[in-house]
Amino acid sequence: MKNHEKAFSDIKNYYNDITLNNLALINSLKEQVEEMKKKEERMEKQMNEIMAENKRLTEPLQKAREEVEELRKQLANYEKDKASLASAKARLKVQEEELRSLHWEHEVLQQRFSQTQSERDELYGKFVKAIHEVQQKSNFKNLLLEKKTGGSGRHTGEEAQLNEVLSASNLDPTALTVVTRKLEDVLDSKNSAIKDLQYELARVCKAHNDLIRTYEAKLQSFGVPTEELGFKPLESNIGGQQLGRGPAGLVAAPT
Numbered sequence: 001m002k003n004h005e006k007a008f009s010d011i012k013n014y015y016n017d018i019t020l021n022n023l024a025l026i027n028s029l030k031e032q033v034e035e036m037k038k039k040e041e042r043m044e045k046q047m048n049e050i051m052a053e054n055k056r057l058t059e060p061l062q063k064a065r066e067e068v069e070e071l072r073k074q075l076a077n078y079e080k081d082k083a084s085l086a087s088a089k090a091r092l093k094v095q096e097e098e099l100r101s102l103h104w105e106h107e108v109l110q111q112r113f114s115q116t117q118s119e120r121d122e123l124y125g126k127f128v129k130a131i132h133e134v135q136q137k138s139n140f141k142n143l144l145l146e147k148k149t150g151g152s153g154r155h156t157g158e159e160a161q162l163n164e165v166l167s168a169s170n171l172d173p174t175a176l177t178v179v180t181r182k183l184e185d186v187l188d189s190k191n192s193a194i195k196d197l198q199y200e201l202a203r204v205c206k207a208h209n210d211l212i213r214t215y216e217a218k219l220q221s222f223g224v225p226t227e228e229l230g231f232k233p234l235e236s237n238i239g240g241q242q243l244g245r246g247p248a249g250l251v252a253a254p255t
Contacts, residue, residue: 113197120190
């Protein structure tokens with residue numbers, strides 16, 4: 001009986017120890033769980049703070065990335081514009097030489113034109129003077145002749161005046177025909193030369209002015225003042241016509 005009581009007491013003590021140990025373990029686990037909850041709360045709080053910080057930094061970062069991309073585009077455009085400007089300057093230099101050449105050609109043609117007109121008018125004047133002398137020697141009336149012929153210079157109705165002078169001179173018909181034909185041939189040649197020079201003047205003026213308009217537009221596209229071009233349009237007033245001022249297009253050849 002004593003043995004049974006002892007065994008029962010041992011078992012009871014064993015389970016009491018187990019119970020106490022379990023209670024201690026449960027309390028320890030509860031403390032650990034509580035500590036883990038607190039730690040989890042701290043971590044969650046830190047995570048929220050980090051997320052908020054990330055969000056706060058994300059917007060400036062995105063803005064900075066966009067600015068970098070925009071600057072890259074501007075740099076690419078700058079390099080492209082820089083190359084275009086260098087190319088345009090090179091072409092402008094070549095065209096400036098062409099403009100100077102055209103300007104010089106215009107001046108030469110203008111001088112040749114004036115000289116040819118002077119030669120034509122001088123020739124006509126000499127012929128009229130010679131006829132006057134023939135008339136004086138033949139005792140024709142000088143007053144009547146001057147009324148019919150008028151003065152020298154740029155003549156209107158030269159052929160009609162010439163016929164009147166020749167008819168009044170009372171020259172031999174054969175000689176009259178020869179003189180008339182020679183004079184007409186010379187005047188026709190001079191007038192043809194004048195027309196050719198007028199055409200060349202118009203062509204040079206127009207080429208010069210078209211080139212200026214082209215490069216004024218190019219300079220404006222680069223924001224450069226057109227005054228820096230240094231050239232002005234050419235204007236020539238010949239025969240009542242303004243040369244070099246028409247719209248772009250071909251210059252009609254003389255007829």
